Amino acid sequence: MTGSDGIEKYILPNLLKFTGYTASTSPDTLAGRVDVPLANIIKMNANENPYGCSPRVSRALAAYPSFHIYPDDGQQELRRLLAGYTGVDAARIVAGHGSNTLIDFIARLFVGPGDEVITCVPTFDLYRFSTELCRGTVVNVTRDDSFAVDVARVKDAVTARTKVIFLATPNNPTGNIVPRADIVEIIDTGVPVVVDEAYYEFSGETVMPLVDKYPNLMVLRSFSKWAGLAGLRVGYGVFPPRVAGYLMSIKIPHNVSVAAEVAVRESLADIDYLQSNVKAVIKERTRLFEALKSVSWLRPYPSRANFIYCALLKGSARELLLRLERRGILVRHFDKPLLKNSLRISVGKPEHTEALVAALRALEP
Ligand SMILES: Cc1ncc(COP(=O)(O)O)c(C=O)c1O
Known part of the structure; x- marks a missing residue:
């Protein structure tokens, strides 16, 4: 099979010219x-x-006896450990193979053809990537000259089709944070808001204490950067408990390896x-x-x-x-x-x- 008469006629048309992540x-x-x-x-x-990473991670992985056994799909120990680290209830937490995959699961849960997702550009490209894979429309709100989020324009961009607003803080690649007051103003729109804190440990700024107060707030974190586990792939999100439940049911089974689980346990023991x-x-x-x-x-x-x-x-x-x-x-x-x-x-x-x-x-x- 070659050219447009070949396998392409079976592939989803919107994916034939899809721009991947660089x-x-x-x-x-x-x-x-x-x-x-x-x-x-x-x-x-x-x-x-x-x-x-922590030398404890390398030692524990070298000695781990059970790589032939699947990890716990319910992530019970992992969620308990992450609850201890973040100070939130374990029922709010979902872990993934890097926080990238949480972005993808969020898009799958909320975004369908024609739905809109607001991003504040320039920003991390995965928000566009996962939205487009779900056949959603990305609504880009341009940041100002110092790369600050334009809160008024974000609020103006909200329509009846808006399903999610993504905010990276600190933002990649510009490195600046979104002040908490701005995040709260955006959360007050009532639209589901994902605050991506992949670099939180380097900024010290977090909205995690607000998750109990706002039922439309989700916070993403990663072990790639601060804990040196980029190659092992582990990240997590903190969600309203019902959203965490839906995400647990749509996530790919066994989506965090036992190696990553061991690495989280040993990292948190060597904090x-x-x-x-x-x-x-x-x-x-x-x-x-x-x-x-x-x-x-x-x-x-x-x-x-x-x-x-x-x-x-x-x-x-x-x-x-x-x-x-x-x-x-x-x-x-x-x-x-x-x-x-x-x-x-x-x-x-x-x-x-x-x-x-x-x-x-x-x-x-
Ligand atoms: C803003 C932001 N979010 C999420 C990620 C994904 O991190 P990981 O999938 O390694 O947890 C990155 C990685 O570069 C990032 O810059």
Whole structure:
């Protein structure tokens, strides 16, 4: 079968030209393209934790005896552990294979053909991705020049077809938070609101204490960033209990691996260690910001996450990305209407900042 007479005629027409999510480059794919050994690559392109996971996680996984047994589909222990960490009732919690999958389950639960989902762009692209997969319509509300959410325009964008409003705080890729008063004003529309706090541990700002008060508030969190578990894939959401019940019934069975469950348990048992790494990243974020500011042709934006968004005042961000890549330093680049000629740089260890800044000085456009 080839061309449009082939398998395509069976595929959903709306998915034939679907724009997928652009994932960051993985070092494994770079052999021959970089001038340094792959082991020496400095990865500042995916907001991972440069300190890795807790050593307790590695030890527990190496010793785990039962990988041949399915995980508990009801996530009972996991939900209890997450309830302890977040301070909310376990009946509100649903865990997933990364918080990405919670975004997807939310879209499946709320969004059908013609329904509208409001996002505040530029923002994390998964909200569009999952909405479009469910044949919903994304209503983009543009942020202002400093990337603040325009609350009045979000409220104006609400229609009878609006099913969900997504707010990332801190926002990816711009790094700024949405002030709590703005979030509450948007929650007051009565529309289901998802507050994506994937970077909460680096910002210290959360609306979790509001979940009891607002029956339309959902909060997403991740273990990818603060706990260094991006590769193991585990995230969770806190929902109104009835919504958590519906999500538990539509989620893919066994959607969190036993390895991820073990990793959450051991991470939470080693929380002081992980929080000290978070503190080191926050400290380094300030150093990285100052270092980027000292480069005359860069304009970094203040960040409350573990990355810094940075506009280029001369030269091409794409060129720069490729030249940094050659030297073994990976960053993310953007060049689209709302994110013109810019980079997003994840906060690394102090030596990563040094190497990046030395490379930037050598590569001035
Ligand atoms: C705003 C935001 N939400 C959610 C995620 C998904 O994280 P994960 O699926 O690794 O938990 C990311 C990852 O980059 C993100 O930036």
